[in-house]
Amino acid sequence: MNGVSSPGVSTICRLRHSSERIVIVEVQASDRVAANRVARAIAARIAAGNHPFIHDIVPAMTTVGVHYDPHRVDVGSSGKLPYQVVEGLLEQLIDDNSAGSTDMGHVIDIPVCYGGEYGPDLAEVARSCGLSVDDVVKLHSGELVDVMMIGFAPGHPYIGLLDQKLAPPRRATPRTAVPPGSVGLANRQSVIYPVTLPGGWNLIGRTPLRMFDPSRADPCLLQAGDKIRFVSIGPAEFDALNQDAGAAR
Numbered sequence: 039m040n041g042v043s044s045p046g047v048s049t050i051c052r053l054r055h056s057s058e059r060i061v062i063v064e065v066q067a068s069d070r071v072a073a074n075r076v077a078r079a080i081a082a083r084i085a086a087g088n089h090p091f092i093h094d095i096v097p098a099m100t101t102v103g104v105h106y107d108p109h110r111v112d113v114g115s116s117g118k119l120p121y122q123v124v125e126g127l128l129e130q131l132i133d134d135n136s137a138g139s140t141d142m143g144h145v146i147d148i149p150v151c152y153g154g155e156y157g158p159d160l161a162e163v164a165r166s167c168g169l170s171v172d173d174v175v176k177l178h179s180g181e182l183v184d185v186m187m188i189g190f191a192p193g194h195p196y197i198g199l200l201d202q203k204l205a206p207p208r209r210a211t212p213r214t215a216v217p218p219g220s221v222g223l224a225n226r227q228s229v230i231y232p233v234t235l236p237g238g239w240n241l242i243g244r245t246p247l248r249m250f251d252p253s254r255a256d257p258c259l260l261q262a263g264d265k266i267r268f269v270s271i272g273p274a275e276f277d278a279l280n281q282d283a284g285a286a287r
Contacts, residue, residue: 049076051132053125056103061124063102063132071199073100074186078263083131091124097262099187099196104128143263145182148230148245150221150268151276152178156244159209163223163240166206174242177201178223179268185260186227193232193250193258197266200226212238219244221268228268230260243268246280 049067056062063080067073081097084104091110096103108120116123152175153160164171178200186196200223208224213236216222220231222239229239232249249259260266271279 049073051076051080053128055121058108058121059106061104061106061121061128063104063128065100065102067100070100071184071186074184077102080131084128087127087131089127091120097187098189143185143261143265145265145267146260147267147269148221148247149271149275149279150179150243150245151271151273152243154273156273156276157221157242159223159240160242163206163242167203169203174204175270177204178228178242179270182265182267183228185262185264185266187262188258188260190229191232191235191250193260194235195230195249195260196227197229198227200228202226206240208238209240212236213241216241217244218249219246221245244276246276246282 049065049072052064052066054062054064063077065073065077065080067076077100078097081095081102084092084095084102089106091108091112092104092106094103094105096105104124106120106124111120111123113120113123118126151157153171160171160174164174167174169177180201183197183200186198188195204223205226206224215234216231216237216239218231218233220241221243222229222231222237223242224239229237230245230249231237247259250257251259
């Protein structure tokens, strides 16, 4: 079906039934950022409806998983099955032109100490991209970018899209343990490891900020829809901020 649109970008949304309790909204567009923003806008509109039969809404990169309880769907005298009622509701939300817009989340600066022990792959990334190390840092920290989704692990953000020059592939051999706070780069996207995890992203730096802390009121520092700016800092400032973050726990 034709769906919501983003200015200057053609967007198509389709519904796919994953089970008798899950409908997936798939957003297709030539621009991944636009598709991601439309998916987040649809997820927000579904949540705003407070429908009692919908118990979970899971936005991902270009999809939204809608989990519902068919026994709580009011079919009335329509003769429709529960999935048809849910499908009709989602079609209305998708066809609503206002679903193509989404409010900007928080704007957050993320301090990053690039290179050295904090970013062991920075020099290799620069070589593979045909850039100097300084150019990689400038491009990576040069503009606001979207937190496109949280996934893989609690508080683990997928961030993009970065400059077209920052498109190295992932490492051929993943690491078995990546330290928390590590900033990874691959294919015009970055991630920030919230805890020690395995991973194959190129490590170009590390932030002292805690991406995930279960003791906080909101355990995840970032949310899908936030805008972030990477800010280059030196090792001394990293150590100071890291100590402050540790003392605050």
